[in-house]
Amino acid sequence: MEKKKQRLFVRTVILFLLVGALVYTLYANFNKDNNSAAKKGSEAPDFVLTDLEGNKHKLSDYKGQGVFLNFWGTWCKPCEREMPYMDNQYKAYKDKGVQILAVNVGESNYSVQNFVDRHKLSFPVLIDKDSQVQTAYDIDPLPFTFLIDKDGKIVDTVKGELTEEIIKNHMERIKPN
Incomplete structure (x- = not known):
């Protein structure tokens, strides 16, 4: 049971990191012209x-x-x-x-x-x-x-x-x- 919780925690952290990277990439691309x-x-x-x-x-x-x-x-x-x-x-x-x-x-x-x-x-x-x-x-x-x-x-x-x-x-x- 403890290993399942640990795996769930690691997977959740990885998911949040991937979502954060995706949001940042989209934000940077949409604002590229404004920042030039x-x-x-x-x-x-x-x-x-x-x-x-x-x-x-x-x-x-x-x-x-x-x-x-x-x-x-x-x-x-x-x-x-x-x-x-x-x-x-x-x-x-x-x-x-x-x-x-x-x-x-x-x-x-x-x-x-x-x-x-x-x-x-x-x-x-x-x-x-x-x-x-x-x-x-x-x-x-x-x-x-x-x-x-x-x-x-x-x-x-x-x-x-x-x-x-x-x-x-x-x-x-x-x-x-």
């Missing part, structure tokens, strides 16, 4: 990433300028199609106070460098090796772009592939006066 630090109207989470030349880029160092922050991958066909458009607009806006930072999501320097060379990209390409920035910005799917104003606030977020005209319009939106 990287959303429209909020301060853009700061980060430091290294580009292909070994230079460090800290997002907060770009205050005073608009930042077109794009997350991408070499394997992502929509990302590949929008890169030449981004490069054209970077050349047009970099002297007008708008920068492009293209954050690759954890690929090797070799594959990213090959991609950059093949497309002759001139804007800074950063690599998020351990996916910390991707996680902080809650990126999914690629490509994903954040428009950040001169004060470091997120003006808008854009999921998916962009045309050259749309990129130009976004650059105008974040261009400092």
Whole structure:
């Protein structure tokens, strides 16, 4: 009789732990968007990433300028199609106070460098090796772009592939006066 009570107690504790884990998981998933630090109207989470030349880029160092922050991958066909458009607009806006930072999501320097060379990209390409920035910005799917104003606030977020005209319009939106 004593063993039956002990087994019932252990099973009850395990059941409560499982129910607690389920409730927590559901709560966390339903409130994920509300807790995201990287959303429209909020301060853009700061980060430091290294580009292909070994230079460090800290997002907060770009205050005073608009930042077109794009997350991408070499394997992502929509990302590949929008890169030449981004490069054209970077050349047009970099002297007008708008920068492009293209954050690759954890690929090797070799594959990213090959991609950059093949497309002759001139804007800074950063690599998020351990996916910390991707996680902080809650990126999914690629490509994903954040428009950040001169004060470091997120003006808008854009999921998916962009045309050259749309990129130009976004650059105008974040261009400092």
